[in-house]
Amino acid sequence: MPVLGEFELLVLLAALRLGDDAHPVSIVDEIRLRTARDVQRAAVYVTLQRLEDKGLVSSWLGSPSPERGGKARRHVRLTREGREAVREARAALQSMWAGLGRSLEES
Amino acid sequence: MNHPPAWTRGLLKLVVPRARLDDVLGDLHETRGGARDALVTVLAFAFYRARSRWWAVARWITWSDLRLGLRLIRKQPVLSATAVAALTTAITVACMGYTFAEQMLSATLPFPRGDRFVRIEIQTPLDSETPYETEAFQNFRAQASTLEHVAAVAIATGELSLVLGSGEVDGVRTTYITPDTLRFLPYTPLAGRRLVAADGAPGAAPVVLIRETLWRRHFSGSQDLVGRTIHLGGVARFVVGVMPDRFEFPFQAEAWLPLDLRHLGGDTSGAVAGTRLIGVLRDGVTREAAEAELNTLAPRAKNRDNVEEPLHVRVRPFAADLDDIALLFPIVLGIILLTLLVVVGNVAVLMAARGWSRATELAVRAALGAGRARIVGQLTAEVLLLGVVASTLGVLISVAAMRWIDRAYPDIPFWIDLMPGPYTLVFVVAMALVTVAFAGAWPALIVTRSDPARALQHGGRSGSPGMFGRTAGTMITVQIAMAVALLSGAVSMARGFLSYVEGPAQVDADRLLTARVNLPRPSSFDTLTRAVVTAAAALPGVDGVGVATHVPRRDPPMMPVEIDAHPGESLSTSVRAPGAAVGPGFLEAVGGRVTRGRAFMDADSAPGALPVAIVNEPFVTQYFGGRNPLGRRILTATPRLDAPSVWREIVGVVPDLGLSTGDPSAAAGFYVPYHPRVEFRLVVRTEGNPEGLTQPLRAAIAAVDPAIRLREIVPLDEVGADEQAFVAGMASTMVSLGAAALALSIVSVYALLSFAVTRRTREIGVRVALGATPNKIVTTLLASAATSLTVGAVIGSVLGLLLMQARVLLAFRMPTTGVWVVPTVLVPLIVAGLIACWEPARRALAIQPADALKTE
Numbered sequence: 014m015p016v017l018g019e020f021e022l023l024v025l026l027a028a029l030r031l032g033d034d035a036h037p038v039s040i041v042d043e044i045r046l047r048t049a050r051d052v053q054r055a056a057v058y059v060t061l062q063r064l065e066d067k068g069l070v071s072s073w074l075g076s077p078s079p080e081r082g083g084k085a086r087r088h089v090r091l092t093r094e095g096r097e098a099v100r101e102a103r104a105a106l107q108s109m110w111a112g113l114g115r116s117l118e119e120s
Numbered sequence: 121m122n123h124p125p126a127w128t129r130g131l132l133k134l135v136v137p138r139a140r141l142d143d144v145l146g147d148l149h150e151t152r153g154g155a156r157d158a159l160v161t162v163l164a165f166a167f168y169r170a171r172s173r174w175w176a177v178a179r180w181i182t183w184s185d186l187r188l189g190l191r192l193i194r195k196q197p198v199l200s201a202t203a204v205a206a207l208t209t210a211i212t213v214a215c216m217g218y219t220f221a222e223q224m225l226s227a228t229l230p231f232p233r234g235d236r237f238v239r240i241e242i243q244t245p246l247d248s249e250t251p252y253e254t255e256a257f258q259n260f261r262a263q264a265s266t267l268e269h270v271a272a273v274a275i276a277t278g279e280l281s282l283v284l285g286s287g288e289v290d291g292v293r294t295t296y297i298t299p300d301t302l303r304f305l306p307y308t309p310l311a312g313r314r315l316v317a318a319d320g321a322p323g324a325a326p327v328v329l330i331r332e333t334l335w336r337r338h339f340s341g342s343q344d345l346v347g348r349t350i351h352l353g354g355v356a357r358f359v360v361g362v363m364p365d366r367f368e369f370p371f372q373a374e375a376w377l378p379l380d381l382r383h384l385g386g387d388t389s390g391a392v393a394g395t396r397l398i399g400v401l402r403d404g405v406t407r408e409a410a411e412a413e414l415n416t417l418a419p420r421a422k423n424r425d426n427v428e429e430p431l432h433v434r435v436r437p438f439a440a441d442l443d444d445i446a447l448l449f450p451i452v453l454g455i456i457l458l459t460l461l462v463v464v465g466n467v468a469v470l471m472a473a474r475g476w477s478r479a480t481e482l483a484v485r486a487a488l489g490a491g492r493a494r495i496v497g498q499l500t501a502e503v504l505l506l507g508v509v510a511s512t513l514g515v516l517i518s519v520a521a522m523r524w525i526d527r528a529y530p531d532i533p534f535w536i537d538l539m540p541g542p543y544t545l546v547f548v549v550a551m552a553l554v555t556v557a558f559a560g561a562w563p564a565l566i567v568t569r570s571d572p573a574r575a576l577q578h579g580g581r582s583g584s585p586g587m588f589g590r591t592a593g594t595m596i597t598v599q600i601a602m603a604v605a606l607l608s609g610a611v612s613m614a615r616g617f618l619s620y621v622e623g624p625a626q627v628d629a630d631r632l633l634t635a636r637v638n639l640p641r642p643s644s645f646d647t648l649t650r651a652v653v654t655a656a657a658a659l660p661g662v663d664g665v666g667v668a669t670h671v672p673r674r675d676p677p678m679m680p681v682e683i684d685a686h687p688g689e690s691l692s693t694s695v696r697a698p699g700a701a702v703g704p705g706f707l708e709a710v711g712g713r714v715t716r717g718r719a720f721m722d723a724d725s726a727p728g729a730l731p732v733a734i735v736n737e738p739f740v741t742q743y744f745g746g747r748n749p750l751g752r753r754i755l756t757a758t759p760r761l762d763a764p765s766v767w768r769e770i771v772g773v774v775p776d777l778g779l780s781t782g783d784p785s786a787a788a789g790f791y792v793p794y795h796p797r798v799e800f801r802l803v804v805r806t807e808g809n810p811e812g813l814t815q816p817l818r819a820a821i822a823a824v825d826p827a828i829r830l831r832e833i834v835p836l837d838e839v840g841a842d843e844q845a846f847v848a849g850m851a852s853t854m855v856s857l858g859a860a861a862l863a864l865s866i867v868s869v870y871a872l873l874s875f876a877v878t879r880r881t882r883e884i885g886v887r888v889a890l891g892a893t894p895n896k897i898v899t900t901l902l903a904s905a906a907t908s909l910t911v912g913a914v915i916g917s918v919l920g921l922l923l924m925q926a927r928v929l930l931a932f933r934m935p936t937t938g939v940w941v942v943p944t945v946l947v948p949l950i951v952a953g954l955i956a957c958w959e960p961a962r963r964a965l966a967i968q969p970a971d972a973l974k975t976e
Contacts, residue, residue: 038147054157055164058144062137062168074142084146087139 014094015067017102023048024060025099028070028089036075036088037061061089069095124148126230128158130542135165189502192474199474202867203467204510207555209860210463211514214551216521217456219544223536227439229369230535231306233400237438238407240270240397240414242431252431253395254384255419260397263417266410269400271301272384273370279831280353280375281822284338289818291830292334292352292374296395299378302329304400305369310335312346312361319360319378328357329376332365352377354640354826368534370398370438398438411435439535459857460551462602465595466864467503467559473871475499475564496564503560511552515540525849593904596872597912599865600949604916606858607945609923614851626775627672628711632836633810634671635802635817640827645796648825653703655820656804659813664805666706667794669759671801672778673840676700678786682755683743684767695743698779698789701759707734707774707791709805710836717750717772724793731792733768737775738788749773758792768792803836810835862949865912866956869905873960876901881967889969898961909953917942 017025027043028035037057044052064070071092074085091099124132129145136144148158193200228235242256253272260270279291299315307314310332319327328350339345349356352375363376384395401410411434418430475482482495522538532538540548639648649667657665670676678696685693704720715737724732733754740749749770757765779789794800806813814833821828834841877884884897920942 037143038151053160053164054147054151055161058136058140058161059164059168062140062165072139077146080150081146082149084142084149086146087143 014098014101015069017098020056021060021064021069022099022102024057024064025069025091025095029091029096029099033088033090035090036086040089064095065089067094068092069098124153124158125155126537127539127541128155128162131162131545132158132165134542134546135162135169137165185498185501186505188498189505192502193505196474199470199867199871200506202863203470203506203559204513206463206860206864207467207506207510207559208513208517209857210460211511211548211551211555212518212521213459213857214456215515215518215540215544215548218453218547219518219522219538219540221453222541222543223538227533227535227537228437229439230537233304234439234535235437236268236401236403238399238401238410239436239438240399241434241436242397242418243434252419252421253397256417256431256433257384257397259417259419260399260414264399264410264413266402266405266413267399268402269301269304271298271304271398271400272379272395273297273301273398274379274384274395275371275373280829281818281826282334282338283351283822283826287819288815289822290338291818291833293372294353294375294377295371295373296377296379297370298381298384300381301398302376305367307363307367307369309361310364311343312359314361314363315376315378317381320381322380322382324378324380326355326357327360327378328352329361329363330359331363331367331374334374335362351826353829372531372534399435407435407437439533459602460555462595462598463861463864464555464558466599466868467506467555468562469595469868470864470871471499471503471559471564473868473875496561499564500556500560504556507552507556507560510555511548515545515548528849593908596865596868596905596908597915599861599868600909600912601916601919603858603861603865604913604945604949605919605923606854606861608917608920608942610851610854610858611944614855626711627778627836628805629672629836631806631810632710633804633806633813633817633833634836634839635804635833636799636831637667637802637821638799638829638831640825640829645798648828649703649796649800651824652802652821652828653705655824656802656817659804659816659820661807661813662804663807664705664709664803666709666803667703667800668700668706668803669702669794669797669800670700670779671803671839672710672836674801675780676759676789679756679759680765681790682765684753684755697739697743698786699756699759700779700789700791701794702791703794706794706803707777709803710777711805712774712777714772714774716748717770719772720791720793725795729793731766731768732771734772734774734791735770736777736779736787736789736791737773739790740773742788754790756790756792758795862952866952869909869953870956870960873901873905873957874963877960877964884964884967885969885971888967894965897964901961901964902957905953905957909949913946913949917946920945 023044024040027040027047031039031043037054040057040061041052041054044050044057061070061072065072069092070089072087072089074087077083077085124145132144133141144161147153148161151157229237240256240260242252257270257272260267264270274296275294280294282290282292284290297315299319300317302314303316309329315327315329318324330350335341335345345359346361347358349358351357357377379395399410401407414433414435415430418433420428420430485495486492519540522540526532526538637652639645653665653667656662676698679699681695681697681699683693683695702720703725704722707714707719714734717734720732720734723729733756735749735754740746744752750773752770753767754770755765755767774791776787780786804810804813804817817833818830821830832839880901884901887897887900
């Protein structure tokens with residue numbers, strides 16, 4: 014199972030939250046909303062491309078719309094491997110976080 | 121504004137995977153992303169692809185090679201800077217040349233189905249004034265099955281006067297168009313509606329569609345304007361709508377008026393002069409098929425044998441003019457590639473010389489285990505860095521230059537996009553790679569082909585640079601020839617520019633306002649002309665007004681002139697001289713006082729008046745040997761009038777008042793009395809700043825007749841600004857290219873001579889020990905360099921003189937190029953060559969035999 018980078022994990026989690034409405038623009042908004050990080054949409058594009066190359070997400074084209082100049086939107090969803098990778102990442106992070114709460118508050 | 125800008129979309133198409141492209145473009149459109157957002161996306165995908173795929177290709181160049189290359193570049197800044205400057209110049213030329221040629225060849229109207237628009241050209245008989253366009257329009261509209269739509273457009277000659285409520289008058293560039301054509305164009309009005317077919321129906325109320333800039337300039341962008349009337353061109357017209365600024369079809373205009381669909385007339389019952397036909401091809405129909413059909417539907421006219429036959433019709437792309445450009449494109453491409461080849465070749469010579477001077481170091485590296493590929497990679501890395509810098513600079517400079525051209529020449533058609541497109545950038549990248557390969561890898565392969573052991577044994581002097589000696593000599597010769605030719609051209613252009621800018625001393629250019637006036641009704645040319653002159657003369661601050669066919673800096677063409685020689689006189693009787701028709705007061709208004717005889721009077725233009733002429737001082741000097749020409753006769757036609765030549769008595773002489781500003785040697789000319797015609801040039805002499813008279817003059821002429829059209833209302837100083845900008849641009853470009861070529865050649869000469877001295881130190885030492893004189897040493901060393909410089913200078917001088925014969929292709933006169941240009945250019949070349957040779961020669965002469973024989 015490929016190891017996820019930090020930003021890759023953020024993108025996957027945002028896609029998981031958004032469900033069928035997950036696409037680059039909404040993923041950027043979700044990450045900005047929840048992490049207050051200024052995320053570049055270009056970074057999300059490249060990350061989604063990499064995740065799709067790794068088989069962790071799949072994508073499909075929606076319908077074109079006039080608001081998008083007649084272009085279709087590409088939605089993403091996690092594959093089974095993607096969900097498994099997120100679970101593994103959560104487990105790893107939880108393991109690393111275990112017992113650190115108090116020392117963070119004290120410093 | 122398009123989101124993202126068109127030029128970034130090309131870059132996105134290059135790097136974004138096809139499956140994602142629509143999504144990315146859609147997101148940019150939806151979020152109104154600009155160029156910055158698009159470029160960030162381009163960079164992100166470019167790096168992603170480079171890391172995943174292309175990095176493997178460049179694996180043989182490591183980061184340490186690039187760091188080492190950077191260090192070497194810093195150690196030899198002059199050589200590196202010269203190579204970068206030369207490569208930058210070449211890539212700038214390549215980028216601009218390719219962009220221009222590509223646009224001319226393949227430009228289409230910048231909207232969907234823009235490639236379906238075509239021009240329909242009807243080749244009418246030369247002596248015919250019949251407007252066949254109207255009949256053709258009706259035939260094609262009714263019967264053509266290959267065309268979805270047939271339209272007609274006409275550009276109003278001059279600007280129509282817009283008379284505002286405040287009394288202010290503004291000139292508006294106006295286009296006539298068949299009103300139902302706008303439904304084929306994907307532009308939505310900002311307010312109101314487009315023109316519709318009913319606007320061109322007989323008896324329809326006069327309407328106008330205006331442009332956003334005009335709307336904001338005079339009407340504050342008010343939505344209430346739609347449905348109100350404005351007074352444009354002497355007619356009260358209802359404003360039906362406002363089009364956005366990006367709407368410029370068919371040419372830049374600020375207002376669109378409907379043509380009536382029966383007669384293709386605008387405000388008159390007859391067809392608007394200069395009407396042209398346009399078509400929209402049906403999907404799947406080729407131009408050739410449309411042309412074949414239209415030739416069967418064309419009107420018929422009588423040929424020279426008085427036999428009726430259909431007129432010939434041509435269907436051409438609306439934007440690209442294929443006939444000439446299809447021939448021009450390979451020529452431009454050839455010139456670009458030749459320039460690049462010469463520059464890259466010279467850089468290769470420099471890099472090879474540098475490589476040879478490090479032969480010992482490279483031999484040591486090879487002996488320590490570095491493979492040939494690694495050493496070649498290191499040598500190539502230096503040129504890679506130079507190539508990247510030069511490509512980046514070249515693209516940036518070409519973008520800046522084309523933006524300047526776009527601003528300096530606002531009349532460039534709107535479909536011409538002077539920004540480098542994706543194919544141009546691919547071309548530049550390909551050229552840069554070729555540069556790196558040819559100027560980096562190839563010399564590196566040559567330098568490293570010798571056995572390292574042998575190189576160490578011979579102190580790094582093994583291996584034969586013979587091939588590079590011949591190649592280097594040839595490259596330097598070609599480069600010198602290019603430099604001399606370009607600099608000769610630049611000097612001539614500069615001379616022409618100065619002559620153009622200075623103008624004749626007698627003309628008070630800073631006190632003159634000029635305008636081009638177009639009259640509406642042939643029956644009243646005389647009355648209107650007099651009324652315009654009277655109205656202009658009545659303006660405060662005006663102390664002279666005149667009309668003419670040409671003003672200074674708008675050189676009239678050369679005309680055949682016969683001079684009535686007296687028996688025994690040795691005069692040229694058949695000459696060519698520039699001539700202009702001028703009204704009474706014109707010569708005085710531009711600052712010319714009659715030096716002999718008299719000026720023109722009103723009576724000289726009256727019907728039945730004896731034909732007279734006034735000549736200028738250069739004419740008297742050149743064709744009468746300075747003798748008094750009064751009473752003598754010349755046979756000449758009337759400028760811009762279709763009338764036979766007549767014998768005219770010379771009644772006056774004036775100073776040189778600018779009949780040939782660009783080429784003073786063709787200044788000898790003449791003037792004839794002005795007869796009213798549809799268009800003339802007005803000159804107004806002021807006491808103060810002539811620009812301050814612009815608005816009052818517009819208002820005064822609109823008060824005479826609002827249908828009178830004006831254009832080019834500029835002070836005389838600004839007349840010919842386009843030509844000046846063109847000449848200045850050409851001169852600057854040629855100076856840049858010539859100077860870059862010269863600098864590269866001189867640095868190459870210096871580098872190669874220095875290398876030769878280093879390589880031949882022992883040989884020179886032995887020769888000195890055997891009694892060779894300093895002259896002999898210097899001659900041996902410098903012979904090939906001197907040969908290259910001399911041969912290059914001779915070839916370049918010939919090319920330069922030939923190049924300037926092309927001045928006849930220019931729309932304005934340029935001075936002839938005398939042989940004085942050659943020494944002007946050769947002197948700095950000789951000085952630079954001597955400097956380049958001096959240091960190596962000095963080192964050679966300083967070699968002591970004992971020290972030289974110890975050299976490894």
